[in-house]
Amino acid sequence: MTARLISIAEAPREALEAAIAELAAGRPIAMPTETVYGLAADATNPAAITRIYETKGRPRFNPLIAHVADLGMARIHARFDPLSEKLAHAFWPGPLTLILPLRPDSGIHDLATSGLDTVGLRVPQGFAGEIIRAFGKPLAAPSANTSGGISPTSATHVMEDLGEKIGLVLDGGASDVGVESTIVKVEADGRLRLLRPGGIPAEEIERVAGKPLERPEKAGAAIEAPGMLASHYAPDAAMRLQAEAPLEGEAYLAFGPRPVPDREKAVFFDNLSPAGNLAEAAARLFAAMKAADRSGATMIAVAPIPGHGLGEAINDRLERAAAPRA
Ligand code: TXA
Numbered sequence: 609m610t611a612r613l614i615s616i617a618e619a620p621r622e623a624l625e626a627a628i629a630e631l632a633a634g635r636p637i638a639m640p641t642e643t644v645y646g647l648a649a650d651a652t653n654p655a656a657i658t659r660i661y662e663t664k665g666r667p668r669f670n671p672l673i674a675h676v677a678d679l680g681m682a683r684i685h686a687r688f689d690p691l692s693e694k695l696a697h698a699f700w701p702g703p704l705t706l707i708l709p710l711r712p713d714s715g716i717h718d719l720a721t722s723g724l725d726t727v728g729l730r731v732p733q734g735f736a737g738e739i740i741r742a743f744g745k746p747l748a749a750p751s752a753n754t755s756g757g758i759s760p761t762s763a764t765h766v767m768e769d770l771g772e773k774i775g776l777v778l779d780g781g782a783s784d785v786g787v788e789s790t791i792v793k794v795e796a797d798g799r800l801r802l803l804r805p806g807g808i809p810a811e812e813i814e815r816v817a818g819k820p821l822e823r824p825e826k827a828g829a830a831i832e833a834p835g836m837l838a839s840h841y842a843p844d845a846a847m848r849l850q851a852e853a854p855l856e857g858e859a860y861l862a863f864g865p866r867p868v869p870d871r872e873k874a875v876f877f878d879n880l881s882p883a884g885n886l887a888e889a890a891a892r893l894f895a896a897m898k899a900a901d902r903s904g905a906t907m908i909a910v911a912p913i914p915g916h917g918l919g920e921a922i923n924d925r926l927e928r929a930a931a932p933r934a
């Protein structure tokens with residue numbers, strides 16, 4: 609079996625109908641979101657959720673984000689405190705996931721939440737929102753890639769990785785944001801915690817919240833967002849970060865206008881953003897990592913990337929890609 613590939617721009621109605629048919633039959637589909645492509649299935653259907661885990665080879669203790677059409681639909685499934693509500697108003701639809709207390713009568717299945725009493729909710733932009741609205745139920749959707757690998761930012765990435773395992777891939781072009789959503793949780797005592805840096809810079813969230821985001825403790829801390837285990841987003845090649853220049857035979861990912869010394873030593877060279885723009889670098893990051901990996905180099909060296917704004921998510925993904933493999 610090879611997945612049917614439908615272009616949303618060319619055939620939006622066909623794309624929507626095919627998506628609804630697959631979802632109603634309990635089968636996962638790959639759909640674009642503004643962050644990365646998601647592998648989406650009915651969050652209330654245990655067989656459908658099981659197929660997501662099987663398709664990705666994902667550990668069952670790692671809960672999925674439930675995607676909803678709007679704040680009204682979100683309220684059916686979770687209880688909102690005032691600060692979470694404020695953040696939802698400010699950033700939805702968009703790349704923000706809120707961890708909230710799950711309503712007992714939500715209908716979102718335990719398999720999607722890994723049995724936690726909380727749920728991660730997000731309202732995606734664009735066609736994904738239309739699919740959810742038409743389907744009428746939340747969609748559980750992790751990134752549409754084999755667990756531990758690099759998240760897909762194009763339909764081609766999904767076809768290469770999962771094309772033989774699923775029935776439908778919707779092509780919405782290259783993902784706008786390019787890194788996954790920012791995950792935050794408001795604790796009962798009002799503290800605001802960052803569980804995963806992502807497509808909305810922490811500074812923007814802090815500005816709306818009027819308080820600082822507490823960063824997760826490093827290694828050894830209890831698994832709060834289990835997907836945030838060290839090794840993730842891993843290419844086949846090893847990674848060398850903060851590299852000012854390539855060594856002989858490396859693939860090299862540059863950033864910004866600075867001329868790169870010894871550029872000719874690299875067997876593969878790309879610049880994530882010649883202008884030094886972090887949004888552009890985030891949007892291009894995963895495709896560039898995949899291309900560097902395909903070059904056959906055994907080491908991918910990456911230039912220093914500033915840590916502010918979207919740079920926090922970029923550096924987080926690079927560090928996970930560089931982490932020792934299980
Ligand atoms: O941008 C995104 O968020 C993409 C697109 C497809 O929406 N999705 C995505 O899903 O990145 P995934 O499954 O790769 O990452 C979900 C993360 C995991 O780290 C998981 O542990 C965490 O969310 N998570 C989900 N529910 C949680 C909960 N109740 N408490 C804490 N962490 C949770």
Ligand code: MG
Pocket residue numbers: 750751759
């Ligand atoms: Mg993922």
